[in-house]
Amino acid sequence: MLTEVARQCRDAEIPCYVSMEQRMGCGVGACLGCVIPTRASGMQRYQRVCKDGPVFDAEAVDWEAIRRGCTPG
Numbered sequence: 001m002l003t004e005v006a007r008q009c010r011d012a013e014i015p016c017y018v019s020m021e022q023r024m025g026c027g028v029g030a031c032l033g034c035v036i037p038t039r040a041s042g043m044q045r046y047q048r049v050c051k052d053g054p055v056f057d058a059e060a061v062d063w064e065a066i067r068r069g070c071t072p073g
Contacts, residue, residue: 003067006058016058022049037062 002018009016025033029051038047038060047053 002058003063006061006063009058017055018058018061019055020049020053020061024050026050037065 002020006016006018020036022034022036025031027050029048032046032048034049035046036049036053036056037044038056039045039062040060044062044065047056
């Protein structure tokens with residue numbers, strides 16, 4: 001559902017922020033169990049939901065990688 005909301009906002013040129021959920025092993029960023037794929041400057045990287053989020057710019061989230069199940073967490 002968030003993928004579609006992000007797409008519609010991008011098409012309408014409306015800024016969109018999404019609150020992501022992920023299982024958290026420690027909640028302080030040490031275990032890296034809650035990472036999601038993001039894109040910054042054309043490069044893919046993983047960000048921690050517990051420490052870097054949980055709110056992310058929808059344009060930064062790599063929705064295709066999430067759809068394919070490419071999350072290490």
